[in-house]
Amino acid sequence: MDLNFSDEQKMLREEIQKFCMSDYTFEKREEIIKSGEGFDRDFWKLFSELGWLSLPFNEDSGGFGCGPVELSILFEEFGKVLVLEPYLSTVVLSGYIIDNSSFSQRVEFVEAITSGNKHVSLAYIEPNQNFDHADPETSAVNDGENIIINGKKSLVLNGGNADDLIVWVSYDDKKALILIDKEQSGLSFIEFPTVDGQTCTEISFKDVNVSKDAILAIGDEAEGLLNEAINLATLCVSAESIGCMTACYMKTIEYTKGRQQFGQPISKFQVLQHRMVDMFMETEVCKSLLYKAMLECDSNQDTKSKSVSALKYQIGTSGRLVSQEAVQLHGGMGVSDEMLIGHYLKKLVAIDALFGNSDYHLKKY
Amino acid sequence: MEISFTDKDLEFRDEIRSWIENDYPKHVKEKQDKGEALTKEDITDFHKAIAAKGWMGFNWPTEYGGTGWTSTQIYIFQKEFGLAGCPAILPFGVAMVGPVIYTFGNEEQKKRFLPDILNFNTWWSQGYSEPGSGSDLASLSTKAVKEGDHYIVNGSKTWTTLAQHSDWIFNLVRTETTEKRQEGISFLLIDMKSPGVEVEPIITIDGAHEVNTVFFTDVKVPAENLIGEEGKGWTYAKFLLANERFGIAVVGAEIRQLNKLKEIVSKLNNSDLSRKVKKLEIDLSALEISGLRMLSDIETKGHPGPESSILKIRGTEIQQRLTELFVEAAGEHALIYPGPKGHEADSQPDGPDYAAKALAKYLNYRKTSIYGGSNEIQKNIIAKMILGL
Numbered sequence: 123m124d125l126n127f128s129d130e131q132k133m134l135r136e137e138i139q140k141f142c143m144s145d146y147t148f149e150k151r152e153e154i155i156k157s158g159e160g161f162d163r164d165f166w167k168l169f170s171e172l173g174w175l176s177l178p179f180n181e182d183s184g185g186f187g188c189g190p191v192e193l194s195i196l197f198e199e200f201g202k203v204l205v206l207e208p209y210l211s212t213v214v215l216s217g218y219i220i221d222n223s224s225f226s227q228r229v230e231f232v233e234a235i236t237s238g239n240k241h242v243s244l245a246y247i248e249p250n251q252n253f254d255h256a257d258p259e260t261s262a263v264n265d266g267e268n269i270i271i272n273g274k275k276s277l278v279l280n281g282g283n284a285d286d287l288i289v290w291v292s293y294d295d296k297k298a299l300i301l302i303d304k305e306q307s308g309l310s311f312i313e314f315p316t317v318d319g320q321t322c323t324e325i326s327f328k329d330v331n332v333s334k335d336a337i338l339a340i341g342d343e344a345e346g347l348l349n350e351a352i353n354l355a356t357l358c359v360s361a362e363s364i365g366c367m368t369a370c371y372m373k374t375i376e377y378t379k380g381r382q383q384f385g386q387p388i389s390k391f392q393v394l395q396h397r398m399v400d401m402f403m404e405t406e407v408c409k410s411l412l413y414k415a416m417l418e419c420d421s422n423q424d425t426k427s428k429s430v431s432a433l434k435y436q437i438g439t440s441g442r443l444v445s446q447e448a449v450q451l452h453g454g455m456g457v458s459d460e461m462l463i464g465h466y467l468k469k470l471v472a473i474d475a476l477f478g479n480s481d482y483h484l485k486k487y
Numbered sequence: 488m489e490i491s492f493t494d495k496d497l498e499f500r501d502e503i504r505s506w507i508e509n510d511y512p513k514h515v516k517e518k519q520d521k522g523e524a525l526t527k528e529d530i531t532d533f534h535k536a537i538a539a540k541g542w543m544g545f546n547w548p549t550e551y552g553g554t555g556w557t558s559t560q561i562y563i564f565q566k567e568f569g570l571a572g573c574p575a576i577l578p579f580g581v582a583m584v585g586p587v588i589y590t591f592g593n594e595e596q597k598k599r600f601l602p603d604i605l606n607f608n609t610w611w612s613q614g615y616s617e618p619g620s621g622s623d624l625a626s627l628s629t630k631a632v633k634e635g636d637h638y639i640v641n642g643s644k645t646w647t648t649l650a651q652h653s654d655w656i657f658n659l660v661r662t663e664t665t666e667k668r669q670e671g672i673s674f675l676l677i678d679m680k681s682p683g684v685e686v687e688p689i690i691t692i693d694g695a696h697e698v699n700t701v702f703f704t705d706v707k708v709p710a711e712n713l714i715g716e717e718g719k720g721w722t723y724a725k726f727l728l729a730n731e732r733f734g735i736a737v738v739g740a741e742i743r744q745l746n747k748l749k750e751i752v753s754k755l756n757n758s759d760l761s762r763k764v765k766k767l768e769i770d771l772s773a774l775e776i777s778g779l780r781m782l783s784d785i786e787t788k789g790h791p792g793p794e795s796s797i798l799k800i801r802g803t804e805i806q807q808r809l810t811e812l813f814v815e816a817a818g819e820h821a822l823i824y825p826g827p828k829g830h831e832a833d834s835q836p837d838g839p840d841y842a843a844k845a846l847a848k849y850l851n852y853r854k855t856s857i858y859g860g861s862n863e864i865q866k867n868i869i870a871k872m873i874l875g876l
Binding site for chain 2 (some may be wrong): 346410420487
């Protein structure tokens with residue numbers, strides 16, 4: 123029984139913290155959002171130089187072979203300052219699938235991702251589905267040596283910046299994951315901002331003709347890869363939300379200590395103190411569930427997806443409570459878009475909506 | 488990071504398990520499982536059995552006759568007892584006053600009191616709260632005035648658990664009126680048979696006689712019964728509470744209750760209730776990990792971290808929620824109230840066997856968020872000590 127992080131893991135956290143605290147100011151973040159680019163390319167380059175983009179990739183693909191624990195550390199720290207960079211979509215979701223597939227150009231793709239030169243997005247959600255994406259309507263059919271894809275995918279995270287897409291399709295009586303160059307003809311895009319300052323894309327596929335070499339995985343293998351990638355991504359956003367909650371209660375403490383009303387700091391009022399204690403307790407409860415889930419994912423236990431569901435249920439519920447309380451205790455400042463605090467609420471709402479919300483995961487648990 | 492126990496710890500767990508299975512008094516476990524009240528004899532029986540095995544001092548160092556177990560072993564020991572449905576060991580002697588005596592008492596006191604605690608020859612009670620001093624414990628007014636080689640004690644203590652069976656009571660008393668109220672408090676051991684000690688029952692809303700008010704009228708207490716120094720009682724009292732907190736991190740009994748509840752609810756076809764049970768299961772799982780985080784901090788850093796501060800609040804909330812859901816599961820059958828004959832097996836009504844005890848336990852467990860420093864006081868402590876408010 124030792125629930126302490128290793129020295130290497132602590133060092134990684136410190137390095138990420140240092141970047142987040144000194145470089146990722148609220149003003150900088152606002153600038154990135156206003157640029158319409160979705161993220162900052164210099165930061166992405168820096169992530170690559172610091173080795174962060176290599177963390178979860180297998181060593182034989184040129185990665186560091188780190189696991190769910192290191193990813194949780196990274197996302198928790200990112201959550202504290204609401205990092206916008208598309209780590210989740212390129213490295214976690216797409217990266218996991220490519221890295222663990224038998225795709226012939228696996229090593230080249232991983233190298234392109236870790237060097238910061240390539241973005242890949244996963245297109246698995248469809249307009250007529252909600253949370254359950256096991257049966258895609260988007261289909262691929264054989265056409266000699268090629269396959270033809272038709273259909274529509276929505277909510278493709280960072281789709282606008284992606285160079286390639288991994289598309290989840292029905293293929294004969296099976297399912298498949300297919301890698302498509304975004305320049306391929308037959309694709310059309312509409313880009314949307316998301317509530318948390320990021321971007322997503324709706325993508326239509328009209329007779330998109332690609333070689334069979336583009337098939338990353340078919341059948342059970344494809345389903346397994348998709349589910350594993352989503353499970354890992356769910357863990358990551360849960361850790362991110364714990365970072366958000368931590369920032370929420372700490373910033374609320376700081377704010378109430380400085381805010382004078384009725385001749386004293388409002389932090390002296392017991393009714394507010396107990397609400398801040400509740401925020402702290404909710405965060406700690408989530409952290410305990412995070413430890414369980416990330417360690418079970420790390421050792422690949424049978425119970426890991428159940429533990430991830432427990433975590434995702436709890437962070438959805440607690441995240442809502444903690445960020446709403448943060449807004450309430452900041453008073454008018456809480457609802458002002460110029461202030462950071464309301465953006466945590468938006469992020470936590472976004473996280474709840476991703477990969478199955480609280481309600482969905484409680485049913486699944 | 489490692490969340491599992493070592494093979495050695497698991498062997499230890501198996502030893503505890505097999506002893507409970509083979510040697511723990513069966514009649515006590517049966518009664519406890521049915522939710523029936525334990526008599527004084529039942530309580531004595533199971534303590535004596537544990538004492539005979541040499542495990543009574545599960546949290547004591549070997550030098551005073553304890554087991555010398557690590558925190559992990561203590562955790563496993565308590566968890567296994569809970570999981571097996573054994574009632575908790577009474578904390579007043581072995582977990583509360585014992586460590587105060589061996590830490591702050593003199594040699595004479597150690598020799599006089601410790602062996603009887605380890606053999607469960609004496610029942611102890613805790614004399615902390617007073618009718619006028621609850622959450623604000625330092626305002627206590629029970630007075631001990633020194634006259635020669637005796638103290639004369641006047642005042643009263645209340646919510647005294649099982650004082651009707653007690654041989655001794657450890658008391659916080661005021662020996663001096665000081666500007667800083669905490670500095671005038673002393674820690675005094677009082678023989679319950681002393682003239683002037685009177686016990687008056689308090690019947691709680693579940694109909695049970697668990698707590699009492701103890702009155703002291705000109706009670707003569709030998710000065711040798713004072714622990715440590717006069718005026719240092721508050722320090723010893725805080726030491727005692729810190730020791731007590733550890734037990735809260737253990738969730739064996741709650742896991743057993745939850746499993747029972749899940750079995751009941753699985754037959755009810757009530758999706759709303761099933762959903763509540765699932766939520767509670769997740770809460771309990773989080774509490775268990777929080778307890779393990781505390782254990783890990785104690786084992787690797789020597790002291791618990793800030794996460795331990797939430798355990799009392801969350802733990803009691805979950806205990807109460809469990810009792811609420813049993814009542815909900817029992818539906819209309821929960822109406823039966825344990826009156827004078829309610830605890831007797833022959834007065835059980837037909838219907839679900841858990842129903843008749845569900846409401847009594849629900850009512851009884853309202854105490855958990857009140858005792859040991861009410862949950863509101865706990866929040867004050869977290870606000871001040873952890874959040875710096």
